[in-house]
Amino acid sequence: MRRRIILATLAAALAVGLTGCGIPDETAVRDIGPGPKPGKQTSGGAGVSPPTREAATTKETFTANFLNAGAGEPDKMAERIRGYVSESARSKVGRGVSINVIRLREPATYTEVGQETWKVTLNVEQVGVLDGHGSVGPPELTNSTVQFTISGIEGDNTWFVTDPPKDLLLNAEALTSTYFIPQTIYFWSLDRTTLVPDSRYMASELDKGRQPTRIVDWLISGPSAWLEPAVSPLSSDTKSNQNVPYPKDRLDVALNAAAAEPPPGTSNIDMVLQLGQQLMWSLRQYVEVDLQLLLDGEKARVFTRDAAFYDVNAANRAPEGPELEEAQPERFAILEGKIYRLKGSPDGGRQPLPQLLLTKGVNEGVVSAALARETSDEGLRTAAALVIQQGGKFKLRLVTAVGDSVRPPETSALGFASMGRPVWLKAPMNVGLVVADKKLWRFTPDGQLERVALPAGIDEDVADVSAAPDGRQIAVLAGGQVHVLGISRDGVTVQVENKSNRRVSTPLKNVSAVDWSEETKVALAGAGQDNKPAVWELSVDGALAQRQYGDSGGTVTHLVAYPDDPVASEFSTTKVMYSREDAAFDLAGDKPAIEADEVVGAPGEVDPDKVTSPFFLLD
C-alpha cells in the first residue's frame, strides 16, 4: 500500500513537472488593479448651439432663429433646419453640409396669409456658401428675395415653417455672433516663402477639446477653393493619425509621412519645419506652450513661438507684446505736391521725413504716394512710389533705399491720363502695382511698367488695387465690384492666378476705394444703404461686414489702411485714412478730419481742404 502511494505520488509529480513548468494554454482572469478613473474634465466644453424651434414665441424671433438654425456643426445643420419645418413640408428642405449665407438688407416683412400664418419676405444679399470645412465660398444663388411661410401653433405658442425656402439659409450675422468662432488657417505660398491666410468659421458648439483637431482636418482637406491656385496645399495623401488633445500645454499633431512630401519642383526645403510653422500659425490660438509634430518615420519636432515663427508670416511685423499693441504707424499726407508727416505719427511727427524723400527733386509734384519698408538680406529696404504729374501726364517716381544709402530716383517713361494710388507688394518688396488709365500695371523700382492681365469675368475698368500684407493676394476694384485675387510671383513678374478669384459681396454701393486692413480683411469706401459715403471693413469672403465710419461729404477718392499684425488684430483698432474732395480723414482719433495743425512742418497757414492722399509707411 505504501509503495502504491509512493508510486502514485511520483507519477503525479512527473505529470505536474512535464505540464506545469510551461506557459499555460489558458489562465483565469487575473486582476491587476482598478482601471483609471475619469480624470478632471479636460475638454473645455462646448459653446453655444443654434436655437431650437421651440425657443421662439414671436414670429420675429422665430424668423431670426430660423435663419440661425444652421449655425452649428455642418453634419447636423440640415437636420436642425428640418426641425423648424412642419412634418409635411420637410421633404422640401435641401440636404448637404453646405449652406447659403445671406445678409439681410432690411428687416423681414410679414404678410398674413391665414390664421397665425404669415408669409415672410426677406430682401437679401447673397454672401456666399459656407461649406463643410467652414469656408465661405462665392455665392451660388443670385436671388435677392427669399420667401417662406410660417405658422403659429395654437395653444403651444410655438411656430413652424410650413412652406420653407428650398435652399438652406444662414444669416451672415450668425458668423460673427456667438455661434461661430472665426479662425484663420494658413497655407504656404506657391513659392513657399510666406504663409497665406485662409478664413474659416468654426461652430461654437464644437467642443473646445476637438477644435484643434478640426483645424488640422481643415488643413489636410486643403485651402478654400478660390485660394487653392495661389497656395501650396498639403499632399493629397496626407492623413491625420490622431486627434489633437486639447487643452494641453503641448499640442500633439500626428500626421502620416505624406504630410511632409515636398511638392514637385521644390528642393532644399525643410518640409517638416514649414509644416510645423504652418500648424503653429493655424493653431496659434490653441498653442499654450508649444506644439509637437509627430510625423510617421520622423523624429518628433517641437515648435514654439520663436523668431522664425513670427517671420514666416509676412503679414506679421513683430512678436506679440504690449509694444506691438501700442505701436503707431507713421502717417503722411500730401499738401500742395509735397509729402508731410502727420501729427499722429510716433513722436508727434517731429522727426524728419525718411531719407529717400529728402533727395532733391523727389518730394515735388506728388499726387499720391506709397511708402513701404521691409527687412531684407541687405538691410532695411525702404521704397517710395510717388505719382507725379508732369506735363499733364501722370507718371511714377520711384525711390528705393537700403539703410541710409538712397538710390537715385527713377521716373517711369510712360505717362498716363489717370493714375491711382500705387502699392508695394511685400515679401519680397521688389515690385508694386498701380492702376493707370483704368488698367492694372506692375512697376519695378527701376521705373519699368508692365500690364498685368486680369482673369476673365472681371470688369475691364479697374478703379483701385490693394495688396495683402503677405504679398500673395490683391484686392481689385473693377466695375464697382471688389475681387480678391491670388497671385503668384517669380522675381518681379506678377501673375494673377486664373481661377483664384473671389468676388467679395458687400453691402456697399458704388465702392470707390479698397485697401487691406488686416490679413483677411479689406477696408472699403462706398455708399451705404442710405447712399451716404461710408467706410466698411469686410472679410475677404464677405461674411463679416462692419461699418467703420459714415461720412456726409462727397465720394471717397483715396483710402488707405494700415493692416494690423495678425497676432495683434484682436487688440488694435482698424487704422484707416482716406481723403475726398476738400477733406482728409484719419479714423484713429476722436476727430477724424485731419486738421491744419496736424500737418507737421508745412510752411505758412495750412488750408485743411488742400491736404490730400494721406498714407501710412507700411512696414
Place this chain on the structure above:
Amino acid sequence: MAADTRSVTALTARALEAALDLWRRVARRGAVIAGPLHHTWRRSLHFRIVAITLVASSVLVSSFAYLVATQSTNILLDRTRNAALKQLRVDTDYAAEQLSSFNQAYDPQVQTSLRQIVSTLSRGGPEQGGAIVVLTASRHPYLKPAQSVDVSPLISPDLARRVAVDGWVSDQIRTHDFGSAPTKYLVTGSPVPTGFGPVELYYIVPLSTEDQTAGQIRTMVLFTGGALVILLGVLSALVTRLVVRPVRVAARTAQRLSAGLLDQRMAVHGEDDLALLAASFNQMATNLQRQIVRLEEMSRLQRRFTSDVSHELRTPLTTVRMAADLIFAERDEFDPTVARAAELLQAELDRFEGLLTDLLEISRFDAGFAMLDAEPTDLVPVVRRVVERLDGLSSRAGVLIDLSLPETPVIAEVDPRRVERILRNLVGNAVEHGEGRPVSVALGADEAAVAVTVRDHGIGLRPGEEKLVFNRFWRADPSRARQTGGTGLGLSISLEDARLHGGWLEAWGAPAQGAQFRLTLPVRAGDRLTSSPLRLVPPDAVPGHTVDVRPPTLEVTG
C-alpha cells in the same frame, strides 16, 4: 439535487474502480518486470547503490529542474506582463486623451477616432513589430469594436466582463489558432475613461517567443537534468565498483580460504582503507593458516604418537601375552591366590588388547585411512548374527533380546563388517546397561534408507548426554570403575563407521526410561539421507520426563 449527488458519487465510484483496475493491471505487469529486479536488488550492493543514487538524484534533479523551469517561465511571463501593462497604461492614457473631447458616443467622429487610435497604437500590427490592439465599447452597441485584425475570440467573456462591467485592469492568457498554428496570447484589458463613458482597450501580445524560450529552457533543463542523473549514476557505479570490487575479492578469497585454500591472499594496492582491509585480511589469513597448520601438525603428531604407541605396545604385549597364556594354562598348578592373579592378568590383557585394537582403529579414522568396502548386503542375517554372538553375554546378564525383523530381506549397499561392528557395539551396550531388563532390536527400511534401533530400559541418559555418549572415553558416571564394559571408544568408532557410510547414528535417552540408539544408512552408497524409516524416540517414552522438548539428536552427516 440529491439524485445528482448520488449519480455523481456513482460516477466517481465507477471512475475509481476503472482506475484501480488499470492500476492492478499495471502492477501485475510491473511485478513481472520487478521480480528479477528484486532478486538483483537483494544480491547486488552495486546495483542497490546505483539504483538508490539514480532515484535520489532523479528526485533532486527533477525538483530542481522543475523549480528552474517554473521560475524562468514565471520571470519571462512576468516581464511580458509588466511590459504589456506598462504599454497598456500609456495606450490607455493616449486613448483617454484622444477620446476625452467626445461627449456623445453617436458622434460619427467617435468611430473614426476609435479606428484611428487602434491604428496608431497597433503601430502596423505584429507583422511590423507593433502590437494587436482592440478598442471595444460594450456599453454602446452601435459602436463597432475597432481592431487591427479580428481577434475577438481572444477576449473571453470573463475578461470582457471584468474590464467593462467591473472596471478592472485585468489580464488573461488565451490560446487561439488564427490559421497558422495555435498560439498563446497575453490579453491585457483596461477601461478607458472618455467623455461618453468608459470604453475598453485590449492590448494583445503573442507569447510565441516566450513560449519558445520557455520550451527551450524546459528542454535544456530536461537534457541537463537527464545528463546529470546519468552522470551521477555512472559516477556512483564507478565509485561503488571501486569499493565493492575489493570487497568481492575479499569475499571470494574468504570463500577459498574457507574451502581450505589457505594460501589465497588479496592483492594490496596503495595505502588506502581498502588496502588496509586487504592487508588486515591477509594478515588474518596468514595467522589463521599458521594456526591451522600448527594445529594440524600437532594433531598429526598426536595421532602419530597414538598409532606409534599402539604399535610399539603391541610387540611387548604379544610377548607378555604369550607368557600370560602360559601362566594361565598352568594356573591349576599354582596356589589359588596366584591362580586368581593369573586369571586377572589374563582378563586385563584381553582388555588391553581390545583397547589397543580400538586405538589403532580410531587412529586409522583420524588419519583418514579408513576405507568403505560397500557391497549389497541383506541386513536381516547381519542383525540376527550379532544377537546370536551376544547370546552368551545376554544370558549371563539375564537380559532378553527382543528381535523385530522384517520378513523380507533388507538389502543395502553397506560394509557388512563395519555395520556388524556398530550393531555389536550398540546391542552389547544395551545388554550391559539394560539392568536385566529386555532389550529390543528393530530393523526398518524404506526406499531410501534402512534403520536399526536398539532400545534398553536401563537408567537412561540425562539430558545433554545424547551427544556426550559419542565422545571418546566418555562415561556416564566417571566414578564407576572401568571394570565392566568396553574400552570407551566403541561408540566413537561406531559413529565414525556410520559417518563413513553417509549415515546417521543418533541417541535418545531419558532418566529411568532407558535409551534408544538408531542407526540410519542410505540404501545406495553415497546417497544423501533425508529421513529415517524408524523413529528415534520410542513410542513408550514419557514425554514429560524429558527436559528438552525437542528430542535431542545428533545428526551425523557425511
